[in-house]
Amino acid sequence: MAQTFDIVIAGAGVTGCAIARQLARYDLSICVLEAANDIALGASKANGGLVHAGYDPAPGTVKAKVNARGCALYGMWSEELGFLFRRTGSIVLGFSEEDRAHLEVLEANGRANGVPDLEIIAPERIREIEPRASREATCALWCPSTGYVDPFDVAIACAENAAANGVVFMRSAPVRAIDNLIENAPLQAGGAPLSSQPVRFAIHTPRGTVRARILINAAGSGAAEISAMAGGEAFQLAWRQGNIVVLDKEPRALMPLYPVPTPVSKGVIVTGTVHDNTVITATAALRDPGDRDTYVSDVEALLAGARKLVPDLDTRRVVRSFAGGRAVIQGLNDFLISPSSTAHGLFHAAGIQSPGVASAPAVAELMESLLREAGVTLVEKPDWQPRRRAPEDFDRSTTEHQNELIESDPAWGRIVCRCETVPEAEIVAAIHRTPGAVSVEGVKRRCRAGMGRCQSGFCQSRVLEILARELDCHPEDVLLEDGGSWIVDGVLKEDR
Ligand SMILES: Cc1cc2nc3c(=O)[nH]c(=O)nc-3n(C[C@H](O)[C@H](O)[C@H](O)COP(=O)(O)OP(=O)(O)OC[C@H]3O[C@@H](n4cnc5c(N)ncnc54)[C@H](O)[C@@H]3O)c2cc1C
Structure with a gap:
């Protein structure tokens, strides 16, 4: 029934x-x-x-x-x-008189939409807010919200x-x-x-x-x-695809820096993240529905766009690139x-x-x-x-709290993901949340195991083992993400 x-x-x-x-x-x-x-x-x-x-x-x-x-x-x-x-607030950088006129339109739009405290600012103020912003910028829209x-x-x-x-x-x-x-x-x-x-x-x-x-x-x-x-x-839905690039962590996360937008997108934006990485986002191109490929031309456009906003950005420090699609109703x-x-x-x-x-x-x-x-x-x-x-976040906890956790269960002391300092107990908790993780990537999204610099090179096999144990299935059945994305094909050498 x-x-x-x-x-x-x-x-x-x-x-x-x-x-x-x-x-x-x-x-x-x-x-x-x-x-x-x-x-x-x-x-x-x-x-x-x-x-x-x-x-x-x-x-x-x-x-x-x-x-x-x-x-x-x-x-x-x-x-x-x-x-x-x-x-954090954000800055839309302008590099010309034409850009300034565009920023004024954005400011007026923003006021009409109820966005608080918008302000057009001069170069000295730009540098005060984000010292790494391009010195070529002659004006900017400051948006504190x-x-x-x-x-x-x-x-x-x-x-x-x-x-x-x-x-x-x-x-x-x-x-x-x-x-x-x-x-x-x-x-x-x-x-x-x-x-x-x-x-x-x-x-x-x-x-x-x-x-x-x-x-x-x-x-x-x-x-x-x-x-x-x-x-x-x-x-009918069109698929406006976009590529994104993630860079390694910075000592201080960057303020979101935007260019003047294009008619279909906000342009290439550089931003910090809650975990202090830098993200360069995003291209926009109409592509076949479901296309999640990354394109060399898109990645190049992202890196060039980012360097225009933050000239000292070390764009060699890319740890990941990926793509998604915006579902746009045609017309x-x-x-x-x-x-x-x-x-x-x-x-x-x-x-x-x-x-x-x-x-x-x-x-x-x-x-x-x-x-x-x-x-x-x-x-x-x-x-x-x-x-x-x-959920507990071991990496962000005080040493005192970390010690308490380890005392409560030694699995808090077994670090599985070394880049992001994620212990076994945090992974187990991610699997048993409701709705919990059922794949390696699901674990990653919930507790960051595999999200760091090595992109799971060191921890994937451990996460796979933990998933198999906690979900009571064979390692061959553990998925990287969704249906069909098995990681292990079979046993090479049986344990004796
Ligand atoms: C490259 C890029 C950058 C972006 N950057 C930003 C940004 O910085 N800030 C921002 O605010 N927005 C951003 N967006 C937009 C944002 O990602 C989307 O607006 C948002 O994720 C849409 O969420 P949604 O839940 O509507 O759609 P989705 O996240 O796509 O969720 C729809 C869900 O429906 C499920 N589904 C589909 N068909 C069926 C079915 N038949 N039965 C059951 N389930 C079904 C899908 O599996 C999916 O999980 C960006 C988008 C892209 C592509």
């Missing part, structure tokens, strides 16, 4: 997870269906992690509204959910908090078909609880069928198919966050091309108000937990 939920969310990227977290405080049964075997394996894992302030979306767009509001909410969300967030996060960490923190408040996560559960169970009648308004509304959708996945009163489409690059399957409006230069006009009970959070990370908390808030407007009564659970207990 298929299980029935008040709300099913398709897609566990940062958008779906933030919505799940927002709605988890209410007396609702909620299920998140995710095609991949982990949280945040779509665009939400492969992006720059910048919490852009919101000065570049055109005023009046949905994107402008949720970007600025999302950025403002990040302080509270990071505090409640225990993920790392630095509100910008910040950065580890984007997958935000999604995972939201998912864990949602799960702690009763949300069910089904991974490896791609939605393959949806039946509309009742005639397409509007939701009943007027105070009735959602559980008394009719069940509208039967949603089929290889892991079984779930039924839903309301379906939220947060499926990123799969959103057009979800809409079509549920009887929603037809739209709509905006996010689609609305109830479907053709399928009652279907709500879209689709086409969240960029900046979906910065906007996620506000997209979640907006989804809540759309549900209320549609007549859904939301009653807060008396025992809902807004706070997530962040």
Whole structure:
């Protein structure tokens, strides 16, 4: 018998997870269906992690509204959910009079969008804020509200908090078909609880069928198919691909430095990260859907763009390059966050091309108000937990606390990842969180084992062994990431 939920969310990227977290405080049964075997394996894992302030979306767009509001909410969300967030501010560098005119437009946009404390500044002030910024810059837009996060960490923190408040996560559960169970009648308004509304959708996945009163489409690059399957409006998604480069850690993380944006992207940005690496992000090119290749031409463009902003940047210190794709609704230069006009009970959070990370908390808030407007009564659970207990982070702990941890369990003293100082106990904890890591990369995203300079050259085999032990499977069954990415082929020499 298929299980029935008040709300099913398709897609566990940062958008779906933030919505799940927002709605988890209410007396609702909620299920998140995710095609991949982990949280945040779509665009939400492969992006720059910048919490852009919101000065570049055109005023009046949905994107402008949720970007600025999302950025403002990040302080509270990071505090409640225990993920790392630095509100450093940012500078958009201008090198000419033409650039200055562009910066003035951005400043005016930003003010219209509600971005606080924007200011055009002169070279001396640029150097005060970021001494490594190019001395060729003649002006800049200073934006104190910008910040950065580890984007997958935000999604995972939201998912864990949602799960702690009763949300069910089904991974490896791609939605393959949806039946509309009742005639397409509007939701009943007027105070009735959602559980008394009719069940509208039967949603089929290889892991079984779930039924839903309301379906939220947060499926990123799969959103057009979800809409079509549920009887929603037809739209097409383009794949605006971007390459990103990560450099080794700096003694002091760089302030996010932006160039003047292009019509389709924010241009090549250089930024520090919460772990003091430097990230150069991102190119933007329309490519085949699903293309996650890195291109020499893109990487060269990134390195050249970065050197223009930070001339002394040692671009030989690259530790990783990767690519992701922005799901852009063709013909709509905006996010689609609305109830479907053709399928009652279907709500879209689709086409969240960029900046979906910065906007996620506000997209979640907006989804809540759309549900209320549609007549859904939301009653807060008396025992809902807004706070997530962040996992232990050995590397960031004081020596005193590290010693306490080791005394409590010697596995805290067995360092597996030497670059990021991640002990065995932290990896075990990452596997047993809910939803926990089921792959080597899943471990990496949760506790950074393999994230450092050697990119798991030393620790991968140990992490694999720990995963096999904790998940009670053969090493041959352990995956690097999602389906089919086995690492070990078989036994060469049996232990005697
Ligand atoms: C190169 C690059 C750089 C970027 N930099 C930034 C930045 O610095 N700051 C910022 O704010 N934004 C940035 N973005 C944009 C940001 O990454 C996206 O806006 C955001 O991740 C979108 O999140 P999402 O949850 O909507 O989509 P996704 O993360 O793609 O999640 C959608 C999920 O739905 C799942 N799914 C798909 N089909 C189905 C199905 N049929 N059934 C079940 N599940 C399904 C997918 O597996 C996926 O997990 C960048 C994007 C790129 C590509």
